[in-house]
Amino acid sequence: xxxxxxxxxxxxxxxxxxxxxxxxxxxxxxxxxxxxxxxxxxxxxxxxxxxxxxxxxxxxxxxxxxxxxxxxxxxxxxxxxxxxxxxxxxxxxxxxxxxxxxxxxxxxxxxxxxxxxxxxxxxxxxxxxxxxxxxxxxxxxxxxxxxxxxxxxxxxxxxxxxxxxxxxxxxxxxxxxxxxxxxxxxxxxxxxxxxxxxxxxxxxxxxxxxxxxxxxxxxxxxxxxxxxxxxxxxxxxxxxxxxxxxxxxxxxxxxxxxxxxxxxxxxxxxxxxxxxxxxxxxxxxxxxxxxxxxxxxxxxxxxxxxxxxxx
Amino acid sequence: xxxxxxxxxxxxxxxxxxxxxxxxxxxxxxxxxxxxxxxxxxxxxxxxxxxxxxxxxxxxxxxxxxxxxxxxxxxxxxxxxxxxxxxxxxxxxxxxxxxxxxxxxxxxxxxxxxxxxxxxxxxxxxxxxxxxxxxxxxxxxxxxxxxxxxxxxxxxxxxxxxxxxxxxxxxxxxxxxxxxxxxxxxxxxxxxxxxxxxxxxxxxxxxxxxxxxxxxxxxxxxxxxxxxxxxxxxxxxxxxxxxxxxxxxxxxxxxxxxxxxxxxxxxxxxxxxxxxxxxxxxxxxxxxxxxxxxxxxxxxxxxxxxxxxxxxxxxx
Numbered sequence: 022x023x024x025x026x027x028x029x030x031x032x033x034x035x036x037x038x039x040x041x042x043x044x045x046x047x048x049x050x051x052x053x054x055x056x057x058x059x060x061x062x063x064x065x066x067x068x069x070x071x072x073x074x075x076x077x078x079x080x081x082x083x084x085x086x087x088x089x090x091x092x093x094x095x096x097x098x099x100x101x102x103x104x105x106x107x108x109x110x111x112x113x114x115x116x117x118x119x120x121x122x123x124x125x126x127x128x129x130x131x132x133x134x135x136x137x138x139x140x141x142x143x144x145x146x147x148x149x150x151x152x153x154x155x156x157x158x159x160x161x162x163x164x165x166x167x168x169x170x171x172x173x174x175x176x177x178x179x180x181x182x183x184x185x186x187x188x189x190x191x192x193x194x195x196x197x198x199x200x201x202x203x204x205x206x207x208x209x210x211x212x213x214x215x216x217x218x219x220x221x222x223x224x225x226x227x228x229x230x231x232x233x234x235x236x237x238x239x240x241x242x243x244x245x246x247x248x249x250x251x252x253x254x255x256x257x258x259x260x261x262x263x264x265x266x267x268x269x270x271x272x273x274x275x276x277x278x279x280x281x282x283x284x285x286x287x288x289x290x291x292x293x294x295x296x297x298x299x300x301x302x303x304x305x306x307x308x309x310x311x312x313x314x315x316x317x318x319x320x321x322x323x324x325x326x327x328x329x330x331x332x
Numbered sequence: 333x334x335x336x337x338x339x340x341x342x343x344x345x346x347x348x349x350x351x352x353x354x355x356x357x358x359x360x361x362x363x364x365x366x367x368x369x370x371x372x373x374x375x376x377x378x379x380x381x382x383x384x385x386x387x388x389x390x391x392x393x394x395x396x397x398x399x400x401x402x403x404x405x406x407x408x409x410x411x412x413x414x415x416x417x418x419x420x421x422x423x424x425x426x427x428x429x430x431x432x433x434x435x436x437x438x439x440x441x442x443x444x445x446x447x448x449x450x451x452x453x454x455x456x457x458x459x460x461x462x463x464x465x466x467x468x469x470x471x472x473x474x475x476x477x478x479x480x481x482x483x484x485x486x487x488x489x490x491x492x493x494x495x496x497x498x499x500x501x502x503x504x505x506x507x508x509x510x511x512x513x514x515x516x517x518x519x520x521x522x523x524x525x526x527x528x529x530x531x532x533x534x535x536x537x538x539x540x541x542x543x544x545x546x547x548x549x550x551x552x553x554x555x556x557x558x559x560x561x562x563x564x565x566x567x568x569x570x571x572x573x574x575x576x577x578x579x580x581x582x583x584x585x586x587x588x589x590x591x592x593x594x595x596x597x598x599x600x601x602x603x604x605x606x607x608x609x610x611x612x613x614x615x616x617x618x619x620x621x622x623x624x625x626x627x628x629x630x631x632x633x634x635x636x637x638x639x640x641x642x643x644x645x646x647x648x
Contacts, residue, residue, distance in 0.1 A: 047612075054610045054633075057339050070613070078628050083604050085614035089407050092606060096613045099628060243410055299607035300385060300412055301343065302459075 027316040028323040029309065031065070031290055033268050034187035034212040036120050036147055038065030038291055040309040041324055042281065045272050045295035046070055046124035046150060046191075047096065051110045052117055058302035063309050065291050066120030068215075069110070071152050073126045074135050076102035081235040086224045091243030091274070092296060093222050095236035098126045098152075103136050107143070115145040122189065124150045130175050138182035148186050150270075151179055151211075154193030154218035166193040166218075169205035176209035187212035189270060192257075194246075195221050199253050200260040207265050214262060215270035215293065217250045243296040247274030251287050258288025258329050276304060278311025288329040341460055341609070344369035348454045349432065351447075357398065357439045358516045359448060360418075362432055369458060370431040376420055377465025378490035379577070379600050379637045382433070383412035383608045384447075385457040392449040398439065405445040411606050412459060413443045414632075416577075418485035418531070419492065436485040436516045462608045463636050466490055466575050466598055468498060473571040476595070477505040477537075478558055478586045480578020484516055486600060487577050492535035504561070505532055505539040508554025508582065512547035519548055554578075555585035562593055569594045576600070580646050587640035597640035603631040618644040 029040040039062070046068040049055055061067060079099025086093050101109070114121050123146050127133035133151065140146050153166035153175060165171045172190070180188050190206035192199055194217040203214055219240025224233045232238070250273025262269050271289025275281050276297035284292045297304040316324060346363040353359050365373060387409040391397065397405050419434040437444055450456065466486075468475075475494055479487035484507055494503045507529060509515045518530040519541070527549040532539035541549030542557040550557040558574075576586035577600035590597030603615035610633035617635060619642045621627035626644055629635065 048607075050611045057341060058343065078626075079613060079616060081618075082614070082616050084616060085604055085606050085612065087407075087409070087411050087606075090410060092410060094606070094612070094614060099613050099616070296410070296606075299612055300387070300410065301457075302607070302609065302611070303343065 027313045027321065028325075029312060029316075031325060031328075033065070033270070033291055034148065034189065036066075036187060038120060039063065040065045040312070041285065041289075041291035042305050042309050042312070043068060043120075043122070043270065043291055043293045044298055044305050045293035046122075046152065048295040048298045051113060053110075053113050055298070055302055059306035062118040063306050064119050066122055066147065067117070068122040068124050068150050068293065069114075071098045071100055071124045071126035072103055072106050072136055072140070073098060073100060073128075074103050074132045076100065076105065083234055084236070085239070086233040088222075088224055088241065089245060091241050091245030093224055093234060093239030093241055094219070095234045095239035097236065100126070103139060107139070111143055111145050120147040121145060122148045122150045124152050124191070125179065126152045130178050133175060134178050134182055137179045141182055141184045141186055146186065148189060149179070149183060150189045150191050150215055151176065152191050152218075154191050166202065167196050169201050172202055172205040173209040176206050176211050180210035189213035189215050191218055192216040193218045194249065194253055194273075199257055203257045203261045207261060207267050211267065213268045213270060214257065215272065216257060217246070217253050217273045220246055220249075242274065244274040244276060247280060247283075250274060251283050254284055254289050255287035255331060262288065263329060275308070276300075278308050278315055281308045281312060282315055282327070285324070285327045286329070286331050288331070290328055340372070341462060342368060342372055343457060343459050344372065345455045346458045348450045348452055348456070350452060351450045354436070354516065354518065356513055359437050359439065361435050361437065361447070361450065363435065363456070363458070365431045365433070365458070367428060369460075370429045373420065373431040373433070373461055374422060374429045376461045378493045379416070379465035379486050380461045380463050381414050381416045381608075381636065382458050382460030382462060383414050385412050385459075386443040386446050389446040389449060389456070391446055396448065397445055401439065401441065401445055405442045407442045409443045409446060412608065414462070414605055414608055416486040416489070416600075418488045420489065436482075438482050438516065459608065463632055464634070466600070466637050468494065468501075469573065469596075471571050472498060472501045472573060474567060474573075475501055475503040476558060476562070476572065476574045477503055478554055478574060478576040478578070478582070479505065479507045480554055480582040481509050481514055482516060483578030483582070483600065483602070487575065488517075488531055488535070490575055491532060491537040495535050495537060503537045505537050506542065506554050506558040506561070507532075507539055508542040508557070508578070510544045512543055515541065515543075515548065553582070553585065555582060555589055558586075559589055562589070567593065567595070573598065574640075576640075583640070583643075584645040587643070587645065590640055598637050599640045599643060600636045601631050601638060601643065602636065605632050608632045620644065
């Protein structure tokens with residue numbers, strides 16, 4: 022039997038992604054480091070590390086610790102700030118033949134708006150991811166992401182300045198009911214949702230009886246969180262996103278094709294690779310190839326048939 | 333530019349040629365790189381490092397796992413582990429370049445416990461070469477090498493590198509550890525010279541040992557031992573550099589020693605790292621910035637070797 026080509030392209034909030042696989046914010050730099058390891062044009066897109074209005078030094082070290090099948094991080098949104106990003110990184114991103122999402126961070130709504138407003142005018146930028154779920158900063162971040170009213174306010178305010186570029190809202194799993202926060206984002210104009218961000222967690226050094234991380238707590242990522250993330254993607258898909266026609270970027274512990282397929286079956290239109298990129302920087306590219314093989318094996322000729330097909 | 337035009341680092345396979353215990357928790361492993369790895373490492377510098385995926389290696393039998401590591405070794409390994417090398421052997425023939433590296437490692441957690449069980453002909457996945465190595469200024473006539481405990485391997489590599497490539501340079505090495513048992517080298521008691529480290533003797537670099545408890549060599553800190561040597565020798569500050577690798581308090585002492593004698597000093601820093609290639613931003617090293625403020629730079633990408641003057645050391 023002749024092998025038929027599998028269509029891996031998906032429509033994601035109005036953007037045509039070459040494949041339903043992206044790299045997750047904070048795990049792929051500005052893609053420049055990754056291009057030594059893979060052809061990023063194979064991917065649906067990349068999400069830059071968080072950009073804030075002013076440069077942020079980030080937290081003291083230790084900023085990470087490995088835990089069972091996972092790791093905690095408390096980087097503290099270290100980044101070069103908007104001006105240097107535009108000057109140094111936009112020219113690099115312009116050269117990439119893939120969709121570029123910028124992850125937006127801030128301490129106040131005005132700060133988020135200022136960054137989005139400035140970057141919306143850059144043709145190299147295709148969309149935004151609103152980071153309202155970072156567990157490692159004292160102001161902004163997760164304090165926005167757990168309050169449905171604040172989510173609505175910040176999403177609406179940023180959406181106003183995004184021009185026609187899609188705005189994706191990144192949700193924290195550290196809430197009682199993620200469908201409530203998902204709904205708040207969609208009602209305020211979010212074009213897509215990305216979930217999940219890391220889980221607030223702690224590791225303790227039993228010799229010193231102190232937390233391992235200088236920030237005391239950090240965000241748990243990696244394979245350890247995958248089953249919870251799959252569940253939450255499916256929950257948001259069923260309870261909110263499917264009826265609203267809003268795509269989900271699913272993430273949380275994906276390190277191979279099987280993991281990615283689970284998320285797509287659960288309801289993700291595309292998936293993002295995070296922690297796994299640290300170990301094999303070409304993971305996202307291998308998953309793109311793997312998805313094609315999986316579809317062929319299952320007799321599926323369009324990856325879109327898989328989205329939310331959970332029986 | 334979707335795929336980088338000039339590739340300086342990458343993923344490749346390495347074959348285990350030997351993996352032997354030196355003493356207690358110290359092991360020496362020799363790896364032979366595949367053609368891709370050999371090509372990438374042909375110009376590697378002392379102080380650069382590599383990362384090994386040890387997540388797929390099984391645990392040794394329980395009886396071989398040190399008692400104090402039995403609990404922690406139950407944890408699955410996720411991230412790669414960074415290692416520096418104590419030697420790099422490069423051979424060239426008609427078929428191309430072939431690189432072997434020697435790594436000295438200390439069994440201290442779930443990944444290195446797994447590393448113990450690697451056998452000859454096993455293959456492992458390696459990423460590298462990573463980071464920036466030591467830089468040797470032109471006209472260097474005296475290199476004062478200071479190594480502490482598990483920071484010693486790249487200093488041994490630097491010693492042999494200087495001997496091979498810079499015949500006009502005289503390296504002298506000071507090695508420190510808590511006790512004689514904590515020295516990651518082969519210790520021999522010489523007739524005239526006292527304690528001798530065979531690995532340094534082989535590369536014809538004089539070495540001086542210091543231990544906290546006096547169980548080998550000078551009793552006290554390695555940096556104090558180096559200070560005595562500097563006091564009793566003619567040093568030309570214009571052509572002498574201190575190169576140091578070891579625990580951070582030792583690096584701070586080396587930096588202060590250098591400052592005292594107005595010598596340039598390069599230190600190789602260590603941080604917990606997840607990726608090794610500048611993605612995760614976890615291995616931050618606080619440095620002085622031009623504005624008088626401080627700035628975090630990355631150990632993996634901007635380092636691990638820094639000018640001591642730039643670093644703000646953590647005392648604890």
